[in-house]
Amino acid sequence: MRFDLHTHHERCGHAVGEVEDYVLAALDQGLDAIGISDHSPFFHSDKEQADPGIAMEKREFPAYVKDVLRLKEKYADRIEVLLGVEADFLPEGVASYRRQLQKYPLDYVIGSVHYTFGRNIFDRDRWKGADDEDLFKVKEAYFDLIAASARSGDYQVLGHIDAIKGFCPEITDIQTNKVENALQTIAEEQVAIEVNTSGKMKACGGWYPSEDILERACFYGVPVTMGSDAHHPRRVGDDLEAVRAKLKDIGFTEWWLFREKKPVSVAL
Template structure:
């Protein structure tokens, strides 16, 4: 069985195509299930659409849910359309996000840390002028936030857990093995899955999130894995899915998972 749980569409303001386009791409790729998981609105902002080029407007959320559920019915028997969403993790707004998202019948929620110290993890400028101690502190805080998101109980999946390397490949060389292992241990204990996300190829780092080295540590700590292309255009749906499955087997994983009605479904690799 093949699936892809991480896709976006036009509502977020930085992806191409509509939801139907991604479902059709999933059918063409031979998927049994496709998850639609656009970015949550910025619920903590007083503005209706705080960042039009990053996330949907608050008023769009209900339309998004209704559209996915309608298409789920339409495509029933051909492909399983799963209602997901990618949620930012902001500790100060965690309960607001939790209660707002609980109003909708999501099959799963992807929790992603996109900001550390109020600066985007993809902002290349955040690393300018930092000494090694400052770099270690930033990486440590990143993994602390990811671990906190795993403990929150808000998410079934954690998104792209080393994406801070995306526009700063040297991130991977910053020595912080303790915080990373602590994070992976927490994820394993929390029963949350991490995604293998193939969108790293669209950033300066190239490759996948997370790295093979992190996946090897994740296996050691009993972390479950899933797959998400993080497609922002339909042509990337299921991108490198078979390659990821093969690499996971080489590392030692026997299965991966997806989620339906918040329940974990195990699929042999």
């Protein structure tokens, strides 16, 4: 079975195309299932749209859900359309997100850490002039948040768990036991991590997470899934077969997709 659980569309403000464009792209790629998982609004904020160009307005979310459910029905005999969302893990916002997201018939929620110490990890400027001590502190805080997101019980998938390397590749070489601790927590909670192929377009030049993290994840029994993190329809399913081959080489025998927040094991 071929699927891609991580895709975006124009509502978030930094992706191209409508939801249906991604469904059609998945059909062109011969996928059996496509997950639509655009960035949720910043539900914890008092603002209607806390960060334009990053996430959709709050009032857009019901329309987003309705749109995906319409396409789920329209294409039911051709491809399985799964309703997902990518939600920021923000400790101060957990209750707000939980309260809002439980209103909708989501198939899965991707929990992603995009912020440490109040700054976006994809902000290139935050890494300028950072020394090893700075990188150590940020990396420890980042993987503490990854572990906390796994413990929250709010997510079926954890997004791009080493995306902190995106525009700071050298942080990969900073050693901390927080990475190992996070993997052990994720395994205990049985939350899936995604192999996210969008990292190859960042300065780090490779998938999230790195192969060594995937090897440790396999050792601990962490479930895996696949997501292109497509922000353009042409990237739907990107590197899917290469991901499948690498996971098999590492020792994984299955990957997961989700229906009604329940895992479905698919043989690799």
